[in-house]
Amino acid sequence: MPKTRLPRAAAVSTAAVLALALALTACSRKTGEAGATAASALSHVHGLGLHEEILYVATHQGIHSPGADGAPVLVGDRRDDFMGFAVAADGTFLAGGHPAPGGGGPADLGLISSADAGRSWTEESLGGEVDFHALDTAPGGPVYGYDSANGRLRVTRDRAVWEDRAALRALDIAVSPAAPDTVLATTGSGVARSTDGGRTFAPGAGPVLSYVSWGAADALYGVAPDGVLFRSGDGAASWTRIGPVPGGGPQALTAVDARRLLVATGDGVYESRDAGRTFERRMAVTSGEDGHGEASAPHRSHREARSARLTPRRSPPPPRRRRRPSRPPCPGSPPARSAGCPGRGPRSRRACRR
Numbered sequence: 001m002p003k004t005r006l007p008r009a010a011a012v013s014t015a016a017v018l019a020l021a022l023a024l025t026a027c028s029r030k031t032g033e034a035g036a037t038a039a040s041a042l043s044h045v046h047g048l049g050l051h052e053e054i055l056y057v058a059t060h061q062g063i064h065s066p067g068a069d070g071a072p073v074l075v076g077d078r079r080d081d082f083m084g085f086a087v088a089a090d091g092t093f094l095a096g097g098h099p100a101p102g103g104g105g106p107a108d109l110g111l112i113s114s115a116d117a118g119r120s121w122t123e124e125s126l127g128g129e130v131d132f133h134a135l136d137t138a139p140g141g142p143v144y145g146y147d148s149a150n151g152r153l154r155v156t157r158d159r160a161v162w163e164d165r166a167a168l169r170a171l172d173i174a175v176s177p178a179a180p181d182t183v184l185a186t187t188g189s190g191v192a193r194s195t196d197g198g199r200t201f202a203p204g205a206g207p208v209l210s211y212v213s214w215g216a217a218d219a220l221y222g223v224a225p226d227g228v229l230f231r232s233g234d235g236a237a238s239w240t241r242i243g244p245v246p247g248g249g250p251q252a253l254t255a256v257d258a259r260r261l262l263v264a265t266g267d268g269v270y271e272s273r274d275a276g277r278t279f280e281r282r283m284a285v286t287s288g289e290d291g292h293g294e295a296s297a298p299h300r301s302h303r304e305a306r307s308a309r310l311t312p313r314r315s316p317p318p319p320r321r322r323r324r325p326s327r328p329p330c331p332g333s334p335p336a337r338s339a340g341c342p343g344r345g346p347r348s349r350r351a352c353r354r
Contacts, residue, residue: 055269
């Protein structure tokens, strides 16, 4: 497939207005897996993960991978809205979100996990209580989850008992692979950083980013609302602009390692193996049956709505006051009252008009 070479630039720019477009993603997949069924379309990509060189896409209608012909294939039989999604170092899938319509059960999944790459799922904790829109973990560290409904970071070490940490408004989180107590959160004022396990966060700084992902201790990537890719080698203290990813506004970002990236954008999913300098499209975007395609602007995904709230907006200028024209002075008016009619009664005003 053709590759798109990106221009290199050194300046770090502020983010443009965010309009997250629909996307789906793909990579090579082993075929013939039990429980996989064909899917006609995908919409609302929420997360990307790679396991045994198979790429998994968490969407509004379940988790999918590409089949032998590149068409999306449903993994397992659950069509839940997987809002938060992460693949742990040991291959365990972690997810949160909402059950499929008509599926029964509570409105929020809490934390669920899969030990067989998404074919089956186990309810871990907080079912019916928490809607995790972002999940991340580091080798040997706890699981961090962003509770979007309550605007709070939560942490668990055993996937059963959770601790409440800082309250903040964020879109995505990322945990350092070298320091599990270091957590980043993307906010409307920049990337907020915590070094105490999410108990406190420094104010947001640097470019406004939608998604962040650590590929290595010295390879942190972030993508801005307008699709510009950034890299940091010092844990978000400074950023280098790499260039725009193809396809426009992002929906998901995963750094597999220091050089390999996966990003879902408005017209497909792209993979880079050279630290974001070039990208290859692995699968095109299609619209779902629910009409949440790119052309249907009024229908926005959960992440789109939250992303829009993160983007700083300029206040509109105050409306201009229209000045009423002055009435010509009445003949014979004294100088002190030359701007209007003498007297205050209605008879004086009538006399003036005559």
